[in-house]
Amino acid sequence: MSDWKPKRFWTSGAVVEADGGYTVELDGRRVKTPAKAALVLPTRTMAEAIAQEWDAQDKEIDPTMMPFTRSANAAIDKVQHQHGEVADMLADYGDSDLLCYRATHPEALQKRQSDAWDPALDWAAEMLGARLVPFVGVVHQSQATEVLQQLRNRVHGLNAFQLAAFHDLVSLSGSLILGFAAAQEWRNPDEIWRISRLDELWQIEQWGHDDEAHAAAEIKKVAFLHAKRFFDLSI
Known part of the structure; x- marks a missing residue:
């Protein structure tokens, strides 16, 4: 089994307004869900929590340390x-x-x-x-x-x-x-x-x-x- 993990590719994250709510940008690029849907969040506070999770990532991205991101992905890709x-x-x-x-x-x-x-x-x-x-x-x-x-x-x-x-x-x-x-x-x-x-x-x-x-x-x-x-x- 491969132990490859995606690498951090951005310098900083930011919360920006989007149609229907808020989203997170990484060096100006908007985050998408695993199903490639737009990560549009209902509140700024949720977007800020998710942006903090992305900013907290070190050299490699560890999804287990991003619970708010995972929950938002589930809401958009599955529950919706x-x-x-x-x-x-x-x-x-x-x-x-x-x-x-x-x-x-x-x-x-x-x-x-x-x-x-x-x-x-x-x-x-x-x-x-x-x-x-x-x-x-x-x-x-x-x-x-x-x-x-x-x-x-x-x-x-x-x-x-x-x-x-x-x-x-x-x-x-x-x-x-x-x-x-x-x-x-x-x-x-x-x-x-x-x-x-x-x-x-x-x-x-x-x-x-x-x-x-x-x-x-x-x-x-x-x-x-x-x-x-x-x-x-x-x-």
């Missing part, structure tokens, strides 16, 4: 062309939301779930107009059609950049409600991430710490927090 399909896939989480499936035992875990998850469901009922109902057990039980449609409409209302970030907020947490809660700043994203991992943290308390599982969880946490930052930059 599959918006409806992506929105529907994420909206489907509402009918099997993590927060709605409660433990049958022990009582201590049931109480912890109720204390952490009920406030999120209450927030969604008030702020999103969507009351999801919790159940005991893991057998699927459908939520009310009108509630799911309300949530679906909200997901479809996100633009491609917001939806790219929202994808990770929902899929990493396992909860459509927590995705909205993070996007709309119900609580700080670190706390929302901990709420999403309540069951895993309970298992750690019972059975002990696993280094491999912890490392995987930390990678997901970093991705979740990045998704929140990218969502904020899209507004």
Whole structure:
């Protein structure tokens, strides 16, 4: 396998206005996505974050150190062309939301779930107009059609950049409600991430710490927090 990496070919990057938003220029040449589309960004703050990533590159370009660039590329090259399909896939989480499936035992875990998850469901009922109902057990039980449609409409209302970030907020947490809660700043994203991992943290308390599982969880946490930052930059 080749270890070739593209070399830095520019001296400095700059944010400039473009049709429909902002873009980044490298020595006057506008950056394009991997699919050769124009990198047009919805806000100047997002463009500035991406320009900083390009300026931070040394002799070789390391895409792993450019998370905002990668998220913007995904929004333009993928999500923008599959918006409806992506929105529907994420909206489907509402009918099997993590927060709605409660433990049958022990009582201590049931109480912890109720204390952490009920406030999120209450927030969604008030702020999103969507009351999801919790159940005991893991057998699927459908939520009310009108509630799911309300949530679906909200997901479809996100633009491609917001939806790219929202994808990770929902899929990493396992909860459509927590995705909205993070996007709309119900609580700080670190706390929302901990709420999403309540069951895993309970298992750690019972059975002990696993280094491999912890490392995987930390990678997901970093991705979740990045998704929140990218969502904020899209507004």
